[in-house]
Amino acid sequence: MPDVIAYGGDWNPEQWPEETWEQDVALMREAGVNRVSVGVFSWSLLEPVEGVFDFAWFDRVMDLLAANGIAANLATPTASPPPWFGDAYPEALPVDSAGRRLHHGSRQGFCPSSPIYREKALRITEQVATRYRDHPALALWHVHNEYGCHNARCYCDTSAAAFRAWLRSHYASLEALNDAWGTAFWSQHYGEWAQILPPRDTPSLPNPGQQLDFRRFSSDALVELYVAERDLLRELSPGVPATTNLMAGAHWDMDCWAFAAELDVVSTDHYLIGAREEPHIDLAFAADYARSLNGGRPWWLMEHSTSAVNWQPRNRAKAPGELRRNSLAHLARGADGIMFFQWRASRAGAEKWHSAMLPHAGVDTKVWREVSALGAELAGLAEVAGSRVKADAAILIDHSSVWAQDHPAQPSSELDPVEEAKRWHAALWRAGLTCDLAHPEGDLTGYRLVLVPALYLVSDSGAANLEGFVRAGGVTLVGPYSGIVDEHDRVRLGGYPGAWRDLLGVTVEEFFPLDGPISLASGGSGGVWSELAHATSAKVLDTYATGEPAWTRNVWGEGAAHYLTTRLDDGALAEVIAAVCAEAEVRPPATCPPGVEVVRRSHPGGRSHLFAINHTAEDAVVTTASGESVTVAAGDVRVVTR
Known part of the structure; x- marks a missing residue:
């Protein structure tokens, strides 16, 4: 790149008379626009009748961009099939968990597992790529748009068959699946693969393992659609990078880690x-x-x-x-x-x-x-x-864990894993610290501190990964209700937090969800959640008023593992995170008053750029690590390059 x-945005010239196009491009140049995304929702005009293509108007759009030095993120328009698609192939429309078939009239009106959708999507992709692969305006392929935003899961018979095929590829046998899903409960034992369906609406609670695997399958189906289009684009236009716009941090129906591994950018x-x-x-x-x-x-x-x-x-x-x-x-x-x-x-x-x-x-x-x-x-x-941002701290996040905890039969519906991760991240933000997010099985060697706010599900390899990080000298802070189940959502027996009992030096015998605050000996408070815990090798740093551990620290190899048995209030959480940051020697790039954001981007071995963003209504002074003072006016942004 x-x-x-x-700098730019989505340009949809098809929504406007052609006489406005020249005006648009002139204004783009005036505004400093150098890049636009085009064609995102153009399928019905590029292929107004099935098999009949009209690119003449789009040729003029691309030529106009090239003539004005504006590069194109050229989209494959596959996020919104035309009316003729749903009319001709109603079986390819999505079906919800209640069995209702959804209809054309908005966008993403297709079943991700539909073979006819894939066929038609690849056909329009091939047409677009063949026509514009050598066009001077083309800079990036923008594949589809916001995969799974509205059709993340489809429950039709086609999806059911694809789900069974996915399960066969992931389990060595039907008995292995029955064991993973715990189908001995409620007489759910499967004798034939054909008996397995998506978790459609049932009289009572769905099987947790079935629900979890269906969400994994559904995410994989969307990734497969992207890969199919991307591979075709690579074949037809080698060297042109491809991406799709994720909704990281806001949309949790897709495994963003799996998607990101397939993106050029x-x-x-x-x-x-x-x-x-x-x-x-x-x-x-x-x-x-x-x-x-x-x-x-x-x-x-x-x-x-x-x-x-x-x-x-x-x-x-x-x-x-x-x-x-x-x-x-x-x-x-x-x-x-x-x-x-x-x-x-x-x-x-x-x-x-x-x-x-x-x-x-x-x-x-x-x-x-x-x-x-x-x-x-x-x-x-x-x-x-x-340039890059170097973070010394990371928060572990995993979509499978979020999906598993989303099952309705949980000890408390108020312990939201995503919101808890965001709350811990916010505590770092207020301390002026930038952190990464990391997959539990990802490389943790570059960090000093790893936070685990709410990782209900963790695999054996993920559990061992955190143990290895701490053993090598890292510091971790683990939140309550973490390490509880394995990758199939089966409880890890022998006492909670099952995966990390030894690492944390704590055994929990029972959960006590709360409907109000609980006082701590330190003067802080917790809420929503508490646990009856026993320190086996850990040192107790704070307790409930009744004496049970609320915050512990355990030495593990060259490092240390902290554990919280309650959801601390914001003030108490900030104090604990400050303590573990100090222990791990994680420091901000500058000191600043509340409401001011500081982040540093650096070129390897070269210059760096300190961004100071004042979100308050008062002027603020930021002091860099070298002692330099920078005044940032109310609502302003300063970029200091050194």
Whole structure:
């Protein structure tokens, strides 16, 4: 990818009369746009009748971009099949868990396991790739769009057959499957593969192993669709990189680790959730996740919003300066592409109230002025492209664990693993620390501290991986209800936290979910959850008022393993995380007042860029590790390059 910050958004010229296209491109150049995504939802116009293709209008779009020096992320338009598809192939439409077939009229109206969908998707992909593989505007293949956003799981008979094939490939025998799923319970023992169905609606609770494997299968089915299109594109246009826009940190129906392994460059979409008190911290979580999915390398923000979105109960418009802060926060955390949905706000359709770079009101607007100013600023920050963020701490996260804990029969519905991971991440954010996210079985050798907020499910290899990290001198902090089950969602017997009893030096005999706060001897408090624990080799650092351990520390090899038996309140959690950070010698790149974000990007052996982002209404002073003081005005962003 070129050493510039890619800047632009989705351009959908098919929504507008052709006479506006020249105006669009002229305004793009004025705003500093150098990259647009095109063709994302163009299938019904590129193939208006099955087998009949019309590329003449799209040729003019691509030629116009090339003539103006704007590169294209050229999409395969397979996220939204045309009306003729559902009409001709109703069996390929998705079916929900209640057996209802969903119909055409929005997007992603297909079953991911449908052979006829794959056939038609590959045909339009081949047509697009053959026509534009040598076009001067082509810079990146944008495959599909937000896989699984609306059709992550399909329960039709085609999916059922594909699920059985997936199970056969993952289990050596039907007996192995019965053992993994615990089918002796509730008389669920399977005697034939044909008896196995997706977890469709049933009179009572579904089998946890079946539900977990179906979510794994469904994620794999989406990855397979991407790989099929990508491989065809590679064959027809060697050397042109490919990506698809994930929704890392917001959409948990796909295994982003598995998807990211197949991408030439990781790209993701992120939208602020207006109901959150500090949505910019949620943004940081998503950005750190995207960077981690790419192994610490730069990644692309393929979509975010200039202002309001259209799909939340209250679609809050961004305050003056917020667009810039959001964009530069993504850049600070490793993004080399800053793009929006979309270029021109739609006049009609379901997303007509979604903000855009060019608003309904035109150029004499706050949004347009900020969009143009950001384009100029990013051009001046081109040196940042290619640099990396080095994190000394990581949070373990795994989609399989999230899926397993999503089963309705849990000790408490209030212990949300994703929100707990975000809460621990927020504690690091407030301490000025940048962290990665890591898979439990991933390489942990580069970290000093590994946090495990809520990893209910862990495999034997994942459990051993954390043990090895600590044994070699690392520090870990493990949250409650972690290490409880194996990869099939079977309880690890002998006392909780089963996978890590020895590592943590603690045995838990019973869980005690809470409906209110619980006091700690230190003066802090916990809530939602508590455990009846016994320290076997660990030192007790804090207790409940009744004397049972609430926070322990165990020496393991050259390192140390801390454990919490309750969900600490934010203040107490911050204190514990500060303590383990100090023990692990994890330090921020600068000191700053609350509400100010600091992140450093560096080139190996070269210059570095310290981003200081002030999310408050007061001026702030940031002091770097070298003692330099940097004043950041209220709501402003400073980038200090050394």
